[in-house]
Amino acid sequence: MIDDPTHSGANASGPLSNLRVIDMSTVLAGPNCARYLGDFGADVIKLERPDGDSLRNMAWRDPRDGTGLWWKLVNRNKRTVVLDLKNEADRSVFLGLVDDADVLVENSRPGTMERLGLGPDELLTRRPSLVMTRVSGFGQTGPYAQRPGFATIAEAMSGFASLNGEPDGAPLLPPIALTDEVTGLAAAFATMVALHHVTATGVGQVVDANLLETMFHLMGPLASLFALTGEQQPRLGSGLPYTVPRGTYRCADERWVAISTSSDSVAARVMDLLGVGDDHRFATFDGRTEHRLELEALMTDWCAARDRAEVVATFDAANAAIGPVMDIADISIDPHYAERGAVELVDGTPMQSVIARLSATPGVLRWAGRSLDADGDEIRESGWH
The missing domain is CATH 3.30.1540.10 (formyl-coa transferase, domain 3)
Structure with missing residues (x-):
């Protein structure tokens, strides 16, 4: 981790204020990982293609300014810059950021970064202490690695959907972005474990987090149950096989x-x-x-x-x-949510507060997701500083 806690990032505060994170991931799971780091003070630079992250235009928009509500939430506390990594000048800016970064979060299909000459062999040679967090659908290896990584597919293939629904009905998918949310949390946790190792040894590494295995972990002991007994949990609507009534x-x-x-x-x-x-x-x-x-x-x-x-x-x-x-x-209008401050106004937009409360080093919501290339001039000119 860097030593100077006063670098750019709108005077970031929080327990991770000495952490520099490049977020070049898109849509949800990867950006969620970087969001959790940013909520606790990390200086996160959100790198976008010239046409921007598609999350900017997904689903509901703020009626006041037309900005996507998903974007405002998931990319809060991040600075934004547009870089085309096939352009030599932009690639040079990117590599300059890597030279001083602690974490890089990416969620390209496995092999994409390698084809760009930006895989772990190159980046960890250039920056040996870098933690490269790779968020994918199925992991960096295995027969499914090259399949498109969507939460819906992970929910279907992890065993999760098979348990949801009424006994005589269809298997059901969750009506929220469940997999993307929990994978972001899992990736952030694994990233912090890797950073702990950096603190002790100075040696970075690759974090391989993926949608499928995150959801599979939510299945609890069902894999053990089947391996030992051949038994499978039935679909019971809202019921559980071992708790009645429920x-x-x-x-x-x-x-x-x-x-x-x-x-x-x-x-x-x-x-x-x-x-x-x-x-x-x-x-x-x-x-x-x-x-x-x-x-x-x-x-x-x-x-x-x-x-x-x-x-x-x-x-x-x-x-x-x-x-x-x-x-x-x-x-x-619930009094418990209100007293806990579970919803905060961030740049005038209500959204969930930080996910956990730390008594000595709390997280801080500094700003909502910003406009395309909002910090581009500053970042291209002077990098992190």
């Missing part, structure tokens, strides 16, 4: 709650609420699982007979696990 339930006022009984003590309190606390069939995880249909029916009927406020209040009084199913409109 799911979403409609109340008398047509509003919904989510309920979990993932510990025996909580399950016992829920059984008491349902009036079956003395029924030995429901005294253990195995018993509740064996009598899933009967117990889920009891839970469904109990909620259906009461308004949501009563259901939540009764569970809360019993110290049982429940939460109302909230949409974004509910979240926008």
